[in-house]
Each structure stands twice: as structure tokens, then as C-alpha cells.
Amino acid sequence: MSILLEVVVDAADEQRFREFVSARSPALMRLGFLLTGGDQHAAEDLVQTALAKLVPRWRKVEAPEAYVKQIMYRQQVSRWRASGRRGEVVQASPPELADRDLHHQSELRLVLRSALSRLTARQRAMLVLRYFEDLPEQEIARVLGCSVGTVRSTVHRSLARLRVIAPELAQVMEVTG
16 A cells, blocks of 8 residues: 555645545445455455555545445446356355344345355446445446446346345345335
8 A cells, every 4th residue: 555655745645545545444345345246355456456546546536435436336347348248156055044033134144145246247236336325327327337228227137136046035125126
């Protein structure tokens, strides 16, 4: 990080940047974790890449968190585009969970994590923007550089795919989708 901060000229800018990173890193990591389908290392790389792209523009950016999030969304979609369409990722199914009453929230997180990891990066990005960030379709289209129709159809297909690969999420999805 100190090599990157050489671009930030004065000590006050450096201090503000460090404070921003310190304060917002947990939220950015959660977003990165969601966008990468639960891959901790990929999430760390995504956040680091976004912060590295922020440094040279630090003085000019009025809303650094929004700027970093937009970089993260676009970077993740770029990774998806670069890798081309790939087949379904093979993963073990979630373990049988004995006591649903005591561990229901944890179960849902595990199931959602597994289900999200089986979606493409583009599908995950759109679902995260729509339901985690609660952005309208027009804003998602602007952030990802696509049409509103593409957002609508991708979100629709992504939710349908989640219903197939994780039917236990059906009750939660009825509330949100």
C-alpha cells in the first residue's frame, strides 16, 4: 500500500486515504465476497485492485466509496467477459443441517454462498447490485454499461437459476423477488 501512496502527494491526502481504507474495508470486502461467489482470495484481489485504481484519482473523486464499488462491479464483469462463458462450477452440495430452528440464518448464508458461487460473475454482479445494494435497474445498467433490458433479463434468469440450484431459498426469494 505504501508504494501506491507515493502517488498521493501530501500527508493530509495520505491520511484521508488511509482513514477511508480503514473505515470502509470491511464493507468493501463483504461486497467483494458476494461478487466473487464467496472466494475470499478473489474478493481480496478485487478490493485491492479497486483501491489501487482509486489512488491516482483520490483528489478528484468526490464519492470514493461509490467510485470503488463501481470499479469492483466492472472489474468482476470484465473478469467474467475475459474468461468467456464457462460451464457450471462443480461443488459439493451443502451438508445436511440437523437443527433448522437454531441455525436457520447460518444455513441460509451457506446455501446462498454456494448458490451464488454457481452463478456467473455477471449474474452475481447484477443480483448484488439489485438486492444487496438495492439499486434500480437503470442505475445497474449505467454502472455495468449495458441496457436496462439486459439487466431485467439477467436478473430474471439469475433468480430462476437460484431457484433451481437452491430450492431451499424459495421462501426468502419470494419476499425479495
